[in-house]
Structure formats: C-alpha cells, structure tokens
Amino acid sequence: MIIAVDGPTASGKGTISKALAAHFGLPFMDTGMLYRAVGRQVALNGGDADNAADALAACDFSDSLLDNPVLRDEATGGLASRVSIHPQVRAALNKRQVDFANQPSGAVLDGRDIGTVIAPHADAKLFVTATAEVRAQRRFDEMISRGLDVDYENILADIRARDKRDSERADAPLKPADDAMLLDTSDMDAKEAVQAAIALVEACVDSTL
Ligand code: DC
Numbered sequence: 676m677i678i679a680v681d682g683p684t685a686s687g688k689g690t691i692s693k694a695l696a697a698h699f700g701l702p703f704m705d706t707g708m709l710y711r712a713v714g715r716q717v718a719l720n721g722g723d724a725d726n727a728a729d730a731l732a733a734c735d736f737s738d739s740l741l742d743n744p745v746l747r748d749e750a751t752g753g754l755a756s757r758v759s760i761h762p763q764v765r766a767a768l769n770k771r772q773v774d775f776a777n778q779p780s781g782a783v784l785d786g787r788d789i790g791t792v793i794a795p796h797a798d799a800k801l802f803v804t805a806t807a808e809v810r811a812q813r814r815f816d817e818m819i820s821r822g823l824d825v826d827y828e829n830i831l832a833d834i835r836a837r838d839k840r841d842s843e844r845a846d847a848p849l850k851p852a853d854d855a856m857l858l859d860t861s862d863m864d865a866k867e868a869v870q871a872a873i874a875l876v877e878a879c880v881d882s883t884l
Contacts, residue, residue: 679789682803685810706786714754790852802851
C-alpha cells in the first residue's frame with residue numbers, strides 16, 4: 676500500500692505520516708528533508724538558492740547531511756522552499772522519491788506533490804491543512820519549548836510567504852490531488868489528528884477491496 680500525505684508547513688503532516696507508517700507497518704520518507712538538504716548545501720557552497728544552476732549543483736549533497744539537525748531549522752526550511760521552485764531540482768530529486776514509493780513493501784511519503792506527481796497511483800491520499808494562524812502558533816510553541824527566542828508575528832509572516840511560494844510555483848505546486856481526502860487539523864490535537872488520519876485511510880482502503 677502507498678499512502679501519500681501532502682500539505683503546507685506545520686499542518687501536522689509529519690506527525691500524521693510517521694504514525695500512519697507505524698500503524699500500517701510501512702517505511703516512511705519525509706521528502707521535505709531532500710529539499711532541505713539541497714537548501715542547506717546551497718548555503719554551504721556559498722551559492723544563491725534563487726539561482727537554478729547553484730540549486731542544481733547543490734543536489735549533489737552527501738547523504739550524511741540528511742541526518743544533520745540543522746535541516747530542521749526555519750532558515751533551512753526557507754531555503755528549501757526557494758530551491759524547490761526550480762524544475763531542475765525537482766527532476767534531480769524525483770527518482771529517489773519514486774523508487775521509495777514503489778518499493779515492494781509499499782510506503783508512506785509526505786511532501787507537497789506526492790499525490791499529484793511522485794505517486795499519483797497511491798492507494799490513499801491525504802491533504803492535511805490547518806489555518807496559517809494555528810500553524811504559526813504550533814511552530815511558535817514548539818520553538819519556545821526548545822528555548823528559542825521567537826516572535827509569533829514573524830513566524831506567521833514566514834509561514835504565509837512559504838505557503839504562497841509553494842502553492843504558486845509553476846512546477847508541481849502544493850495542491851490537493853483531485854482524489855485526495857482533506858483533513859483540516861485546526862481544531863485537533865496531535866492524537867486526534869492521527870486518529871482521524873488512520874480512520875480516513877482505513878475507510879479508503881476498505882472501499883477499494
Ligand atoms: O515539508 P518541509 O517543510 O520540510 O518542506 C520544506 C520545503 O521543501 C517546502 O517549503 C517546499 C519543499 N518541498 C517540496 O517542494 N516538495 C516536497 N515534496 C517536499 C518539500
């Protein structure tokens with residue numbers, strides 16, 4: 676079984692995808708980490724994330740970078756969103772994701788274009804959303820709990836900018852697949868969101884038996 680989970684930043688899709696993978700016994704890929712590695716590598720190379728040639732050169736990152744906690748930083752997320760605009764970068768990262776999706780065991784992948792581009796044949800597709808304000812509050816709470824000195828309004832502005840860039844780009848924009856099930860987690864805590872996601876996937880898979 677292939678489960679595709681897409682949605683904007685801080686929607687809860689990462690938590691949901693990991694829980695789905697554990698529940699259904701499937702391997703999991705967070706595809707945003709690939710774009711984050713490219714964004715980080717551009718910075719390490721002294722390149723410009725908005726320059727297609729610099730971004731493409733950064734696709735040649737070492738796999739060890741994928742384990743580096745710096746990839747989780749907000750700054751790296753912004754760089755990832757910028758490099759992800761370039762079609763050459765998306766093409767360079769495509770095979771790795773398609774191969775992961777199509778492995779014999781099945782898989783769960785989360786990202787922006789899993790249901791539309793990487794695995795349009797997925798057995799279940801979820802599009803996870805929440806209002807920008809709720810997502811900003813979650814990000815704010817998480818950063819405060821890590822002892823960071825952050826400003827809610829700045830986080831909200833960053834989230835809005837990333838949503839706009841990710842959904843307005845020409846190549847593989849963030850959008851629900853026509854056959855995706857929408858899950859709005861604005862009024863849910865993590866446990867409720869996970870339970871709702873499992874129920875949606877189970878209902879979807881049952882209906883195809
Ligand atoms: O899911 P994330 O926040 O880690 O993703 C970081 C950026 O990477 C996101 O703003 C856009 C890009 N991305 C993408 O374009 N396609 C994906 N499948 C995953 C991430």
